[in-house]
Amino acid sequence: MIRKEPRLYYRVFVWSGTLRLFHWTLAFSTFILVLTGIYIHYPPITTKWAEFKPQYIMATLRYWHFCAGYFFICALLVRFYLFFAGNQYERPTDFLPINKRNLQSLVHNIKFYLYLTDEHECRMGHTILAGTIYFILFICGVIMGLTGLYLLYPETPMVARMGHDLFGTPQQARLIHYLLNWFFIFFIMVHLYIAIWNDFKAPDAIISGAFSGSKMMPADLECPIEELEKIPFEK
Amino acid sequence: MSNNDHTKDFVGGGVSRRTFLKGCALAAATLGLSPDVVPKMVEAAMSPKRPPVVWLHFQECTGCSESLLRSARPDIATLILDLISLDYHETLMAAAGKQAEENLRNAIKKNTGKFICVVEGGIPTKDGGIYCKIGGRTALDIVTEVAPRAKMVIAIGTCAAFGGVQAAKPNPTGAVGVQDIVKGQTIINIPGCPPNPENFLATVVQILTYGRPPELDELGRPKFAYGRKIHDHCERRPHFDEGRFVECFGDPGHKKGYCLYKVGCKGPVTYSNCSVERFCNVGAWPVGAGHGCIGCTEPGFWDTMMPIYKHLPGIYIPLGGGIREQAEKIGEVAVGGAAAVIAAHAAVGVGKKIFSSVKGSSQKKDDEK
Missing domain, CATH: 1.20.5 (Single alpha-helices involved in coiled-coils or other helix-helix interfaces)
Structure with missing residues (x-):
């Protein structure tokens, strides 16, 4: 397939500052949570039996884990708020496969990722595949937050009741917390790869968009023009 | 020895007044009560109106009774036998056969709404409960008859509280704890395999003194005994915070008394006062002896806490005939x-x-x- 070159692109503003704040808070807190979490789960020996110097390492890393956990929970709260109060691309109706248009887009997405088509669908918001995975990640994040709070405050009556009703004993919550951790690691790997891959394959410049909040959209027929016109252009 | 005839009479000469008072003070301490209540406790414990107790055995190993008999600080077995009027206890009573069953029937008839029902062991429910029968009646029958007529029920041991080992997957006999069968009754769970007898004693003394059960958590366990994690009061906790762990049993870290977290100690997710109360009058307890906690006070511990020497249980993967x-x-x-x-x-x-x-x-x- 031969692409029409040169093509005219507009820089359009998609992601609000709040969403980007959510994204990077979640990204950094997840990064710290995963690293410290792996240490907490399987602490490698750092003392060599000699007790060379006091290090207080488990206590320190646990403290970082809890701090990062609070940032993580705050990020999720922000995202939850944006589900209702965000711009049209930040609401679940835009990126979940709940109508015919989105379902078609999802099928197209999957084909694109499987190299079955070279035709990139220029969408203003998340692609449907990405949006669905992000939504699942959000649910997993909520479960992580709740199991985490249960493990941190098992003796606070309200938290204990919540945790006991939802997850059972702390040991069961701990297992869920641990298994979902691998989903997050899996997600980070795939997410980074797909973002880089898309930067090669597609013209929207999504990596810089994660900072600037804008996307590059072609001005010709392939993108939904009626949507494009509604968007205020940035420069 | 005291000159108080009543005390002498009451404790049957087996226990000195001093020992008896010490027992009451210990029970108060276990409950986290002030020493001011000790006289009240002594009064309650010495009251000639001893509450009748019916002790039922179902699917169990009698380890809880055994542990209770071996409690020694101060001779709690004697204290318990004199504190309460033990009307029915299959292991301890002299009666047997028809006579024993008669005792049970009489005790219930005479003391409806007044006696304490202690249940030891799980209750099978599958196939009409035929997997545990006493005197030709199923455990299910007996517990549904006796427990609702009691003043309150104490489920001693993990089996009576949550089903225990026989309720482990695949639970062939459909075993459950008392709380899953008896509804609308005050049930106090004292789980453990076996539970610390002092927790049982303290609960009984609390009931005698105040006529009501101690404060309970979501799982019906008294908070004074099961309100904190073992990990939080563990003597090896500083090693945990320092990142010093036993890698395998017998290594230099083990010899130095490092934290047993990496060899599967379930202390961080287990609620009990083992690390404070200890066992057997010698200050011994599993973690102190160099073995991790196995989490025996938690429901379903045979499923969720296994393998003993790993943090987390195996995951059942339903592929290729199922792999753990x-x-x-x-x-x-x-x-x-x-x-x-x-x-x-x-x-x-x-x-x-x-x-x-x-x-x-x-x-x-x-x-x-």
Whole structure:
């Protein structure tokens, strides 16, 4: 397939500052949570039996884990708020496969990722595949937050009741917390790869968009023009 | 020895008044009460109106009774036998056969709404409960008859509280704890395998003194005994915070008394006062002896806390006839699988690009020709 070159692109503003704040808070807190979490789960020996110097390492890393956990929970709260109060691309109706248009887009997405088509669908918001995975990640994040709070405050009556009703004993919550951790690691790997891959394959410049909040959209027929016109252009 | 005739009478000469008072003070301390209540407790404990107790045995190993008999600070067995009027206890009573069953019937009839029902052991419910029968009646029958007529029920041991070992998957007899069968009755769970007898004693003394059960948690366990994690009061906790762990049993860390977290100690998720109360009058307890906690006071511990020497239970994967894998394996598979898929995906992309560029250039050459 031969692409029409040169093509005219507009820089359009998609992601609000709040969403980007959510994204990077979640990204950094997840990064710290995963690293410290792996240490907490399987602490490698750092003392060599000699007790060379006091290090207080488990206590320190646990403290970082809890701090990062609070940032993580705050990020999720922000995202939850944006589900209702965000711009049209930040609401679940835009990126979940709940109508015919989105379902078609999802099928197209999957084909694109499987190299079955070279035709990139220029969408203003998340692609449907990405949006669905992000939504699942959000649910997993909520479960992580709740199991985490249960493990941190098992003796606070309200938290204990919540945790006991939802997850059972702390040991069961701990297992869920641990298994979902691998989903997050899996997600980070795939997410980074797909973002880089898309930067090669597609013209929207999504990596810089994660900072600037804008996307590059072609001005010709392939993108939904009626949507494009509604968007205020940035420069 | 005291000159108080009543005390002498009451404790049957087996226990000195001093020992008796010490017992009451200990019970008060276990409950977390002030020493001011000790006289009240003594009064309650010495009251000639001893509450009748019916002790039922079902699917169990009698370990809870055994542990109770071996409690020694101060001779709690004697204290318990004199504190309460033990009307029915299959292991301890002299009566047998028809006579024993008669005792049970009389005790219930005479003391309806007044006696304390102690249940030891799980109750099978499958196939009408035929897997545990006493005197020709199923455990299910007996507990549904006796427990609702009691003042309150104490489920002693993990079996009576949560089903215990016989309720472990696949739970062939459908065993459950008392709380799953008897509804609308005050049930106090004293889980453990076996539970610390002092927790049982303290609960009984609390009931005698105040006529009501101690404060309970979501699982019906008294908070004074099961309100804190073992980990929080563990003598090895500083080693945990310092990142000093036993790697395997018998290594230098083990000899130095490091934390047993990495060899599967379930202290961080187990609620009990073992690390404070200790056992057997000698200050001994599992973690102190160099073995991790196995989490025996938690419901379903035979399923969720196994394997004993790992943090987390195996995961049942319903593929290829079912494999029980270590939780760590899941992570390896997730990360390894993701890396492999990513590499394959990238390789296909690069391959396709090379292929199309070769094809494109040959096409160009064809066009030039």
